[in-house]
Amino acid sequence: MTELLSNYLVGRWQAGTGAGTALFDPVLGTELVRVDATGLDLSAGFDFAREQGGTALRALTYRERAALLGAALKVLQANRDAYYEIATANSGTVKNDSAVDIDGGLFTLGTYARMGDALGERRFMLDGDMARLGKDPLFQSQHVLTSTRGVALFINAFNFPAWGLWEKAAPALLSGVPVIIKPATATAWLTQRMVRDVVDAGIFPPGALSVVCGSSAGLMDQLQPFDVVSFTGSAETAAVIRSHPAVVQRSVRVNIEADSLNSALLLPGEAAGSPAFELLVKEVAREMTVKSGQKCTAIRRVFVPEALYASVAEALSARLAKTTVGNPRNDTVRMGALVSRSQLAAVRDGLAHLTAQAEILHDGSRHALVDADAALACCVGPTLLGTRDASGSDGADRIHDTEVFGPVATLLPYRDIAHALALVRRGQGSLVTSLYGSDAAALASAALELADSHGRVHVISPDVGALQTGHGNVMPQSLHGGPGRAGGGEELGGLRALNFYHRRSAVQASTDVLAHLRTPSAA
Structure with a gap:
C-alpha cells in the first residue's frame, strides 16, 4: 500500500485512522500517496493553534516574524528539486508550469519577509493620523490595527498547492496569526511536503503552522468569533461557507476567491x-x-x-x-x-x-x-x-x-x-x-x-x-481578488493583505496617551 501522508495538528504529526483517499499521477495513472484526516481531534487542534501558536506569534515583533518567514524560505529553497518532482507526478505539469506555482510561492514568501522587516520592532500598526474629537485638541482619536486573537483556516484549491499555501500563510504569519491549511485533496502532497519541511526545521512556534489533509468535514465547525477563513474554489462551495453558522452567527471573517470569466x-x-x-x-x-x-x-x-x-x-x-x-x-x-x-x-x-x-x-x-x-x-x-x-x-x-x-x-x-x-x-x-x-x-x-x-x-x-x-x-505587490462572481475577496496587494488578519479599533484618549502609541518604541 502507498504511503499515508500525516497531518500536523496539536503540535505533532498524526496519521488519519481511515484507509485514505488515493492521489494519482494524471499522466501515468499510478497511485502516488494517500491522504486521510479521519479521527483527528479538530477541536484540540484549533484550540492549540489559538492558545499556543497565536500567543507565541503575537509576542514577536513584525521584524521577528519576518525573520521566521525568511528562515522558512531558505528551507524551502533547499528542497526545491523535491517539490518539482512532486508537481510533475501529482499535478502533471511541465517544469515551467511547476515554476509558476513553486517559485511563485517562494517569491511571495520572500516578498513578505522583506515587507515585514521594514515594519520594524512593532506589534501593531497605526491606521491614519490622529483626529480631533472636539475644539480642544487635547482629546483625540487614533485608529490602530492589532492582530486578531484567532486562527486562520485556509481551504485551498487544487491548481496551486505551493503558491496557494504561501500567498495566504505569509501575510497571516507576519500578522501574528496561526494558520491551519486544508489543501485540496487531489494535489495535497506538495502542500503537505512543504509544511513538513518547514515544521521539521523547527522555525515557527508550535501551533503556528498546521496542515490537515483529506476531508474538510468539521473544520468550519471549529471556527470561533475571532477566527478568519479564506477559501479558493467554486462558487457553490463558497456559498456553503458563507451560509455556515460560524459566519452567519459567530461573525467569522471570510475571504472568498471563486471562479472568474477573465x-x-x-x-x-x-x-x-x-x-x-x-x-x-x-x-x-x-x-x-x-x-x-x-x-x-x-x-x-x-x-x-x-x-x-x-x-x-x-x-x-x-x-x-x-x-x-x-x-x-x-x-x-x-x-x-x-x-x-x-x-x-x-x-x-x-x-x-x-x-x-x-x-x-x-x-x-x-x-x-x-x-x-x-x-x-x-x-x-x-x-x-x-x-x-x-x-x-x-x-x-x-x-x-x-x-x-x-x-x-x-x-x-x-x-x-x-x-x-x-x-x-x-x-x-x-x-x-x-x-x-x-x-x-x-x-x-x-x-x-x-x-x-x-x-x-x-x-x-x-x-x-x-x-x-x-x-x-x-x-x-498587487491586489488579488475580484468583485461579483469572482467572490468579492481581496488578497495580497502588498501590506494590504495584513488587514484581513488585524482588527481595527479607535483609541480615544489624550494626546499624551496617543503620543505613546505613535512612538517607535510602543509595544
Missing part, C-alpha cells in the same frame, strides 16, 4: 500584425496553455474589433497548433495534463456546453499526445472557440456565464469601445482583465471604466511588452 480586450485602432495585436495573441495563447489552463486568472474570453476577428482567429490557431501536449517528463512537451480524471470529464462537459453556442476555431482533440496514452492520461489539447454573436442575441449567453477550467478560450467580436466594455462586464465581476493597445489615453480610459468590476486591470502596450509580468501572474 477577459482580454484588444482596443480599436489596431491593425492585424501590429505590436499590440501580436502581444494579445501571444498572451492569450500563453494563458490558455500554462498549467493546462487550470488557473483562476486564465483568459476565458477574448474581445477584438469585428474587422480583426478572422485575423486573430488565424493567428491564435497557428500559435496553439505548435503546442506539444503529453507527458511532462518529455522535454519536447510544452503542456502537461489536467490534474485528474474528474477534471478531464469536467472540461469535456464544459466544452460540449459551450459548443452548443460557439464554433471550434482550433480543435484541441487533434493534438497527438507525446509519450502518453490517450486512454489513460488526463490530457487535452488547447481549444479555441468563437462566435460572431458576442452579445448573445442568438443564444450565445453561455460564453459569458460558464467557465471551463482548462485550456479553453472563446473569441468574440465587438462593434465599438462601448460595446466592448459592456461585453467585458457580462462576466459579472472578474479577477483580472487585460487591455492591449498603443494609445495611452484610450488604455487609461478603458482601465478606469473596467476597474470597478475587476480586482486587477493589466494594461499591455508595446512599450512594456517585454517588461509586463503577465495577465495571469499574481504578483504579491
Whole structure:
C-alpha cells in the first residue's frame, strides 16, 4: 500500500485512522500517496493553534516574524528539486508550469519577509493620523490595527498547492496569526511536503503552522468569533461557507476567491500584425496553455474589433497548433495534463456546453499526445472557440456565464469601445482583465471604466511588452481578488493583505496617551 501522508495538528504529526483517499499521477495513472484526516481531534487542534501558536506569534515583533518567514524560505529553497518532482507526478505539469506555482510561492514568501522587516520592532500598526474629537485638541482619536486573537483556516484549491499555501500563510504569519491549511485533496502532497519541511526545521512556534489533509468535514465547525477563513474554489462551495453558522452567527471573517470569466480586450485602432495585436495573441495563447489552463486568472474570453476577428482567429490557431501536449517528463512537451480524471470529464462537459453556442476555431482533440496514452492520461489539447454573436442575441449567453477550467478560450467580436466594455462586464465581476493597445489615453480610459468590476486591470502596450509580468501572474505587490462572481475577496496587494488578519479599533484618549502609541518604541 502507498504511503499515508500525516497531518500536523496539536503540535505533532498524526496519521488519519481511515484507509485514505488515493492521489494519482494524471499522466501515468499510478497511485502516488494517500491522504486521510479521519479521527483527528479538530477541536484540540484549533484550540492549540489559538492558545499556543497565536500567543507565541503575537509576542514577536513584525521584524521577528519576518525573520521566521525568511528562515522558512531558505528551507524551502533547499528542497526545491523535491517539490518539482512532486508537481510533475501529482499535478502533471511541465517544469515551467511547476515554476509558476513553486517559485511563485517562494517569491511571495520572500516578498513578505522583506515587507515585514521594514515594519520594524512593532506589534501593531497605526491606521491614519490622529483626529480631533472636539475644539480642544487635547482629546483625540487614533485608529490602530492589532492582530486578531484567532486562527486562520485556509481551504485551498487544487491548481496551486505551493503558491496557494504561501500567498495566504505569509501575510497571516507576519500578522501574528496561526494558520491551519486544508489543501485540496487531489494535489495535497506538495502542500503537505512543504509544511513538513518547514515544521521539521523547527522555525515557527508550535501551533503556528498546521496542515490537515483529506476531508474538510468539521473544520468550519471549529471556527470561533475571532477566527478568519479564506477559501479558493467554486462558487457553490463558497456559498456553503458563507451560509455556515460560524459566519452567519459567530461573525467569522471570510475571504472568498471563486471562479472568474477573465477577459482580454484588444482596443480599436489596431491593425492585424501590429505590436499590440501580436502581444494579445501571444498572451492569450500563453494563458490558455500554462498549467493546462487550470488557473483562476486564465483568459476565458477574448474581445477584438469585428474587422480583426478572422485575423486573430488565424493567428491564435497557428500559435496553439505548435503546442506539444503529453507527458511532462518529455522535454519536447510544452503542456502537461489536467490534474485528474474528474477534471478531464469536467472540461469535456464544459466544452460540449459551450459548443452548443460557439464554433471550434482550433480543435484541441487533434493534438497527438507525446509519450502518453490517450486512454489513460488526463490530457487535452488547447481549444479555441468563437462566435460572431458576442452579445448573445442568438443564444450565445453561455460564453459569458460558464467557465471551463482548462485550456479553453472563446473569441468574440465587438462593434465599438462601448460595446466592448459592456461585453467585458457580462462576466459579472472578474479577477483580472487585460487591455492591449498603443494609445495611452484610450488604455487609461478603458482601465478606469473596467476597474470597478475587476480586482486587477493589466494594461499591455508595446512599450512594456517585454517588461509586463503577465495577465495571469499574481504578483504579491498587487491586489488579488475580484468583485461579483469572482467572490468579492481581496488578497495580497502588498501590506494590504495584513488587514484581513488585524482588527481595527479607535483609541480615544489624550494626546499624551496617543503620543505613546505613535512612538517607535510602543509595544
